[in-house]
Amino acid sequence: MSQDPEDFSELSQHTLDRNSMQMLPEPFCRRHHVVVLGKVDPAAPNATVTVGMLDPDNPNILTRIGDLLERSIRTVRLNRYEIESALETGFGAGQRVTADLVIRPRPPSRHQPTAMELVDTILAMGVEKKASDIHIESYPGDVDLRLRIDGILHQMYTDMSPELVSEVINRIKILAQLDITEHRRPQDGRIRAVIDRGEDHRKVIDYRVSVVPSPAGEDVVIRILDPNAGLVPVVQLGMGEDMQRIFLQLLNNPEGLVLVTGPTGSGKTTTLYSALAQLNDGRRKIITAEDPIEYLVPKVNQKQVSPQMPYSVLLRALLRQDPNILLMGEVRDLETGSTALNAARTGHIVLGTLHTADAVGAIGRLRGLELDDTDIADALLAVLAQRLARRICERCSEPREPTEEQKALLGHLLEGIQLRAGRGCEHCHHTGYRKRVGIFELLVVDTGMQDLIVSGAHNAQIRKYARQHFFKTMVDDAMEKIAAGLTTVDELVRVIPYRHIIATRDERQR
Numbered sequence: 001m002s003q004d005p006e007d008f009s010e011l012s013q014h015t016l017d018r019n020s021m022q023m024l025p026e027p028f029c030r031r032h033h034v035v036v037l038g039k040v041d042p043a044a045p046n047a048t049v050t051v052g053m054l055d056p057d058n059p060n061i062l063t064r065i066g067d068l069l070e071r072s073i074r075t076v077r078l079n080r081y082e083i084e085s086a087l088e089t090g091f092g093a094g095q096r097v098t099a100d101l102v103i104r105p106r107p108p109s110r111h112q113p114t115a116m117e118l119v120d121t122i123l124a125m126g127v128e129k130k131a132s133d134i135h136i137e138s139y140p141g142d143v144d145l146r147l148r149i150d151g152i153l154h155q156m157y158t159d160m161s162p163e164l165v166s167e168v169i170n171r172i173k174i175l176a177q178l179d180i181t182e183h184r185r186p187q188d189g190r191i192r193a194v195i196d197r198g199e200d201h202r203k204v205i206d207y208r209v210s211v212v213p214s215p216a217g218e219d220v221v222i223r224i225l226d227p228n229a230g231l232v233p234v235v236q237l238g239m240g241e242d243m244q245r246i247f248l249q250l251l252n253n254p255e256g257l258v259l260v261t262g263p264t265g266s267g268k269t270t271t272l273y274s275a276l277a278q279l280n281d282g283r284r285k286i287i288t289a290e291d292p293i294e295y296l297v298p299k300v301n302q303k304q305v306s307p308q309m310p311y312s313v314l315l316r317a318l319l320r321q322d323p324n325i326l327l328m329g330e331v332r333d334l335e336t337g338s339t340a341l342n343a344a345r346t347g348h349i350v351l352g353t354l355h356t357a358d359a360v361g362a363i364g365r366l367r368g369l370e371l372d373d374t375d376i377a378d379a380l381l382a383v384l385a386q387r388l389a390r391r392i393c394e395r396c397s398e399p400r401e402p403t404e405e406q407k408a409l410l411g412h413l414l415e416g417i418q419l420r421a422g423r424g425c426e427h428c429h430h431t432g433y434r435k436r437v438g439i440f441e442l443l444v445v446d447t448g449m450q451d452l453i454v455s456g457a458h459n460a461q462i463r464k465y466a467r468q469h470f471f472k473t474m475v476d477d478a479m480e481k482i483a484a485g486l487t488t489v490d491e492l493v494r495v496i497p498y499r500h501i502i503a504t505r506d507e508r509q510r
């Protein structure tokens with residue numbers, strides 16, 4: 001490969017000045033392999049700044065450097081090693097947090113905030129309010145800022161004027177490395193930010209950004225991936241005591257496959273990370289194959305699926321890394337399915353997800369991938385199906401009588417239960433709900449069920465067997481949580497399919 005000598009410059013030809021180098025944020029420099037060279041005179045805003053780059057041809061990064069330095073720049077091509085060693089001079093070897101943005105939350109000021117300040121405020125507010133998503137919607141002459149908290153959208157007050165909204169969206173697009181000239185097609189990107197509240201309050205947050213054109217401009221939805229929010233201890237997931245004990249015993253098996261099923265947003269990822277945290281005792285090697293990595297777990301070897309390393313290839317490579325526990329994402333086809341089953345039968349605990357409506361459905365889904373009945377029966381330890389229901393606000397909870405409709409739907413399931421609901425108060429933003437609680441069913445594959453699977457028994461037979469062996473459905477679990485005053489019949493109906501509700505009702509009648 002030839003290199004233009006004019007273009008290629010050796011690091012030794014430049015002075016390295018710490019103060020000048022720190023004009024660009026360290027995370028930005030590390031992530032994009034960029035370094036300020038020479039001494040920059042702060043009193044000369046019109047002087048050109050020399051910047052060393054791995055890839056001086058990347059227009060997005062050039063724009064961002066220009067924005068950050070607010071000066072004109074001249075670029076010099078450096079190799080990776082030269083940039084790394086220059087950055088060590090400027091910032092020290094230290095802990096390398098690679099981020100696009102450092103947010104230092106400020107108290108509100110009197111002046112109209114700039115687009116940059118608004119973006120910082122919005123990103124920090126989403127994290128502070130424990131939202132899962134930030135929505136910015138443009139309407140003619142109006143703009144809406146909403147946060148999704150506990151699964152439901154809440155309107156927020158914002159300083160963002162309709163005039164400023166396009167600047168705000170531009171700033172978000174720059175940070176997420178999107179094409180700011182593109183307004184007609186949807187785009188996806190990612191922002192990694194450090195929220196720095198001083199001293200020991202630094203938090204790395206990943207934001208997944210989706211921009212979609214709308215009649216009045218562009219709409220932005222930002223998913224917040226807070227690596228710290230992912231780690232809920234198993235005891236706090238909301239499983240009943242018996243189920244929790246069995247679930248933990250299953251995970252302590254030397255080998256086998258445990259699947260977690262449910263629709264998107266049902267809390268599968270949270271459960272899997274809780275399980276990982278529980279298994280992470282330092283004596284076992286834990287590897288994950290994720291697409292994308294949602295939460296960072298200390299001392300767990302997390303790997304991201306990429307175009308160079310597709311899911312099935314990554315899984316096979318990881319199994320050669322001698323793990324005890326492998327967390328994979330979705331079991332989506334014959335290839336990933338057989339990799340999971342083989343690993344689960346050769347000395348590994350394998351955790352994975354499936355999109356099925358209930359636990360028994362997982363067995364049918366694995367069969368549908370053309371996996372062998374005997375292999376399934378051998379490898380599968382258990383299937384956990386789950387949903388997330390909103391939890392009644394503790395501060396405004398009060399007794400309720402069931403409606404005629406609820407009596408007709410649930411019949412004898414309501415016997416002896418005092419319903420409760422939230423009246424609505426400040427604490428719960430007048431919704432009557434605050435936080436969420438998991439609704440679970442755990443199907444354990446015992447020897448009797450193994451025989452049924454091998455013999456080709458269909459779902460109805462498996463369900464019947466399970467029911468005769470103390471299997472509790474999600475509806476049973478939800479009814480227990482309703483009886484305990486944790487959630488409402490409205491939430492049961494919202495998160496669990498109607499046919500599951502009447503199936504459990506009619507079964508229990510017999």
Ligand SMILES: [Zn+2]
Nearest residue numbers: 393396425428
């Ligand atoms: Zn309340």
